[in-house]
Amino acid sequence: LLLENALRRALERGQLSLHYQPQFALTEDDEALESQIIGAEALLRWQHPELGWVSPAEFIPVAESSGLILPIGEWVLKEALSQLVRWDRAGLPGLTMAVNLSAVQFRHDNLPELVDRLLGEVGLPAGRLELELTEGAAMHNPTVAITVMNALHARGVRLSIDDFGTGHSSLSYLKKFRVSKLKIDQSFVRDLTEDAEDRAIVDAVIRMAGALGLETLAEGVETPGQLDFLRRQGCQAVQGYLFSRPLTAAAFEEFVVAHI
Ligand code: G
Ligand code: G
Numbered sequence: 001l002l003l004e005n006a007l008r009r010a011l012e013r014g015q016l017s018l019h020y021q022p023q024f025a026l027t028e029d030d031e032a033l034e035s036q037i038i039g040a041e042a043l044l045r046w047q048h049p050e051l052g053w054v055s056p057a058e059f060i061p062v063a064e065s066s067g068l069i070l071p072i073g074e075w076v077l078k079e080a081l082s083q084l085v086r087w088d089r090a091g092l093p094g095l096t097m098a099v100n101l102s103a104v105q106f107r108h109d110n111l112p113e114l115v116d117r118l119l120g121e122v123g124l125p126a127g128r129l130e131l132e133l134t135e136g137a138a139m140h141n142p143t144v145a146i147t148v149m150n151a152l153h154a155r156g157v158r159l160s161i162d163d164f165g166t167g168h169s170s171l172s173y174l175k176k177f178r179v180s181k182l183k184i185d186q187s188f189v190r191d192l193t194e195d196a197e198d199r200a201i202v203d204a205v206i207r208m209a210g211a212l213g214l215e216t217l218a219e220g221v222e223t224p225g226q227l228d229f230l231r232r233q234g235c236q237a238v239q240g241y242l243f244s245r246p247l248t249a250a251a252f253e254e255f256v257v258a259h260i
């Protein structure tokens with residue numbers, strides 16, 4: 001309850017912020033790699049005056065159980081889209097903004113209307129927004145999930161499955177879900193160069209995704225060896241500390257300018 005009250009005040013007092021981690025497309029051409037920034041993942045940050053930085057892994061569950069996730073999630077969407085407009089105006093290439101959605105937001109019945117309204121307010125086409133869902137959010141009620149995904153897809157919003165391979169997804173639903181991308185969880189990427197089983201899993205996910213017409217993005221890429229394997233297996237995109245940690249909006253802009 002203490003954390004809940006502190007979180008409510010944080011939202012009211014503007015103590016929440018977003019950091020942005022760049023996402024890169026992989027091409028055959030090694031030299032072109034650094035110029036292939038395709039988007040940003042928005043990651044929520046909370047700096048409490050006394051507690052310091054509180055991790056979303058700690059406060060998102062509190063936000064979900066208290067219902068605060070709805071106003072917080074709306075703030076995140078609005079802020080991330082507004083930032084994308086600021087980057088457009090600053091002359092950055094047209095990036096995609098990926099925003100994490102909680103299961104509670106995904107199930108809330110006005111999500112498609114909310115997304116419509118926010119896109120309209122900032123004046124961006126729906127295709128610039130990608131919503132990241134966990135398998136749990138999608139599988140909680142697959143019938144409802146399919147309806148919501150269809151509504152978002154009809155508007156042109158892109159959907160990805162976050163932390164793919166760690167939740168309870170049924171492969172049979174992958175062909176019914178209107179997603180365009182699987183984000184391969186960093187737990188499979190971490191030991192890629194040492195662990196033959198992780199290599200087999202990542203290879204299988206990339207090939208299955210390809211056969212289903214889905215893109216893959218590998219998360220948590222930290223070493224050139226991991227990157228090399230992913231590229232050779234045909235993974236389309238990556239993010240991770242090898243390229244950049246999540247950055248403030250200003251640092252992200254400098255990073256992009258330095259790498260175009
Ligand atoms: O960036 P970091 O490692 O601190 O993120 C921890 C977790 O918090 C990740 O699982 C991430 O998906 C989640 N997270 C970060 N930002 C948001 C957000 O805006 N909304 C939701 N629902 N989850 C987020
Ligand atoms: O659950 P989700 O994938 O949304 O969370 C992403 C989390 O992973 C964020 O907390 C982000 O800070 C973290 N992250 C991003 N890149 C790396 C990386 O290369 N290594 C590790 N260990 N964590 C990363």
Ligand code: MN
Binds near residue numbers: 041100132162
């Ligand atoms: Mn994510």
Ligand code: NA
Binds near residue numbers: 183
């Ligand atoms: Na993830």
